[in-house]
Amino acid sequence: MSKVKILVVEDEMVIADNICLILEDLGYEVLEPAINYEEALEMIESERPDIAILDIQLGGRKDGVDLAWTIKEQFDFPFIFLTSNADAGTIERVKKVAPPAYLVKPFKKDDLYTSIELALHKYAEQKNEGKVDEELLIKDAIFIKEKNLFHKIKLEDIRFLKSDHVYVEVYTIKDQKHLIRGSLTDLSERLPNNFYRTHRSFTINVDHMDAINSAYVLMNGxxxxIGKNYRDDLLKKIRVE
Structure with a gap:
C-alpha cells in the first residue's frame, strides 16, 4: 500500500520543517513545503497530494482559506487548517469552507496524527455518500436528486457544467439549471469523452459548441x-489550429 502523500503550506519555514519531520516520523510521504498560495497551487498541480495541512495566515494576497476553496472546487481532496490565532472574521470564513479538522499551534504529535486520519476518513465517507445521495451516473444519463426525487437528465442534453464552490451547476439545452453537491473535477472525470474541461470552473459538451476562439467557447449565445492551462489541450482535441 502506498503512503499517504501530504503537502504542508506554512510561511514560517522553521515551523514547516518541524511539521514535515513529525509527519515523516509518523510514516507519511511528505512533499516539499509551500510558503504561499501560488507555491501551493504549483505543488498541488504537479504532485497531487492526498491531503494538505494549511496555515490560515499566509504571506501574499491570498491566504489559507482562499487556498482551501481552490482545493475544494478544483482538486477535491481533504485539508486541515493550522493556526496560532484568528480573528472573528477569519473564523467565519473558515466555517464556510467546512474543514474536516482544525489544529491550533502548538500541537502534539498525536493530535496531528489523529486530525489527519479523521480528515481522510471523513473525506472517504463523504465521497461514498455523495455518489448515492446527490447523483447517480449511468451510461447515457445522470440522475440528480432534487426534493427527495432523482430526476433523469440525458448526458446529450447537458450543454455545460459550472463550478460554484461546493456545488456543480448543470445547464441543459432546455435552459434548465440543476444543482449537484460535489466537485467539478470529480464529476468531469466520470463523464464521456465529448465533455471537455475548458476552465477551472467550466466543463462543456462539445456537441453543443457553436463557435470557438482562443479565449472562449460560444454556446447558445x-x-x-477557456483558461490558459486548458487551451492547448482543448484546441488539440477538437483539431483547431
Whole structure:
C-alpha cells in the first residue's frame, strides 16, 4: 500500500520543517513545503497530494482559506487548517469552507496524527455518500436528486457544467439549471469523452459548441471562458489550429 502523500503550506519555514519531520516520523510521504498560495497551487498541480495541512495566515494576497476553496472546487481532496490565532472574521470564513479538522499551534504529535486520519476518513465517507445521495451516473444519463426525487437528465442534453464552490451547476439545452453537491473535477472525470474541461470552473459538451476562439467557447449565445492551462489541450482535441 502506498503512503499517504501530504503537502504542508506554512510561511514560517522553521515551523514547516518541524511539521514535515513529525509527519515523516509518523510514516507519511511528505512533499516539499509551500510558503504561499501560488507555491501551493504549483505543488498541488504537479504532485497531487492526498491531503494538505494549511496555515490560515499566509504571506501574499491570498491566504489559507482562499487556498482551501481552490482545493475544494478544483482538486477535491481533504485539508486541515493550522493556526496560532484568528480573528472573528477569519473564523467565519473558515466555517464556510467546512474543514474536516482544525489544529491550533502548538500541537502534539498525536493530535496531528489523529486530525489527519479523521480528515481522510471523513473525506472517504463523504465521497461514498455523495455518489448515492446527490447523483447517480449511468451510461447515457445522470440522475440528480432534487426534493427527495432523482430526476433523469440525458448526458446529450447537458450543454455545460459550472463550478460554484461546493456545488456543480448543470445547464441543459432546455435552459434548465440543476444543482449537484460535489466537485467539478470529480464529476468531469466520470463523464464521456465529448465533455471537455475548458476552465477551472467550466466543463462543456462539445456537441453543443457553436463557435470557438482562443479565449472562449460560444454556446447558445453564452461565452464560456477557456483558461490558459486548458487551451492547448482543448484546441488539440477538437483539431483547431
Amino acid at each position: 453564452e461565452q464560456i471562458p
